[in-house]
Amino acid sequence: MAAAWMKWMTELSSRKSVCRLMGKFSHSEISRLLIPLFAKSYAIPLHEAEKELREYRTLNEFFTRKLKPGMRPVHAEQGGMVSPVDALITFMGEIRSGTILNVKGQDYSVEELLNRSPRIESYKHGYAFVLYLSPTEYHRIHAPVTGKKLESEHIKGRVYPVNDFGMRHIKKVLCRNERLITYISHEHGEVALVKVGAMNVSSIKYTDERAKSWNQGDDLAYFEFGSTVVLLTQNGTFAPLPGLAPGRKIRMGEPLGSFAAAGAKVKTPPKDAD
Numbered sequence: 001m002a003a004a005w006m007k008w009m010t011e012l013s014s015r016k017s018v019c020r021l022m023g024k025f026s027h028s029e030i031s032r033l034l035i036p037l038f039a040k041s042y043a044i045p046l047h048e049a050e051k052e053l054r055e056y057r058t059l060n061e062f063f064t065r066k067l068k069p070g071m072r073p074v075h076a077e078q079g080g081m082v083s084p085v086d087a088l089i090t091f092m093g094e095i096r097s098g099t100i101l102n103v104k105g106q107d108y109s110v111e112e113l114l115n116r117s118p119r120i121e122s123y124k125h126g127y128a129f130v131l132y133l134s135p136t137e138y139h140r141i142h143a144p145v146t147g148k149k150l151e152s153e154h155i156k157g158r159v160y161p162v163n164d165f166g167m168r169h170i171k172k173v174l175c176r177n178e179r180l181i182t183y184i185s186h187e188h189g190e191v192a193l194v195k196v197g198a199m200n201v202s203s204i205k206y207t208d209e210r211a212k213s214w215n216q217g218d219d220l221a222y223f224e225f226g227s228t229v230v231l232l233t234q235n236g237t238f239a240p241l242p243g244l245a246p247g248r249k250i251r252m253g254e255p256l257g258s259f260a261a262a263g264a265k266v267k268t269p270p271k272d273a274d
Helices: 002-012 016-026 029-041 059-063 118-123 164-169
Strands: 080-082 087-094 099-103 106-109 127-133 140-142 147-155 179-186 189-196 204-206 219-223 227-233 238-240 255-259
Touching (some): 016 029, 087 099, 099 127, 127 238, 147 189, 189 219
Antiparallel strands (some): 087 127, 147 179, 179 189, 189 227
């Protein structure tokens, strides 16, 4: 009964018009009055922030804050892929015949997730990470690999919550929500960086709309309030870091695994790594 009520309330509040109102308020000068309460409520580590709390002019400016240099060192390793965000790993695993299996009890089609892009064939047997950013997290998204932008697609959609409730009770939320997809070509193939909007996310923006390439760890985009990133690797190119598993928190720049050299066979990680 409680779950049904929550689903009904979620449907009512998942429209972009509501998010626009939230976004308008969070960009207003009066919203700065909520910054101390927001920071305290979510135990945000203020010592990491680029600026002092009083220097942020709006709640949105604080939420999309940059960090001081050196706060997120990038684990630079030849052929490696790093986390693009500070997040909780809610899923990691192989994509089976175009399906990401059992993400919080639901299966997801790569075809739907990527909006039936012509590029889907490259990911039907790849690897997937689902990375959840809570309001506590740093909300900038960085390049997981060094590479060039192949394509970008913005998909309009709903803004259902992507927290544990939303992922379990809202049907195929990752495929129905607004998404900004960046395809990046790198030394060992390509990756799809899928930025999924959520309730109270007024927009997903590129840091520099003109950027055509990034070095690993470069500031690529940001969420205006919390959401999720789905990171997909090309078929047969990637092996996750042994010991990495769902339920673990990870920071931007920490290693997720490595790519095989062209023509080499990807090693299967130990079973406890999935």
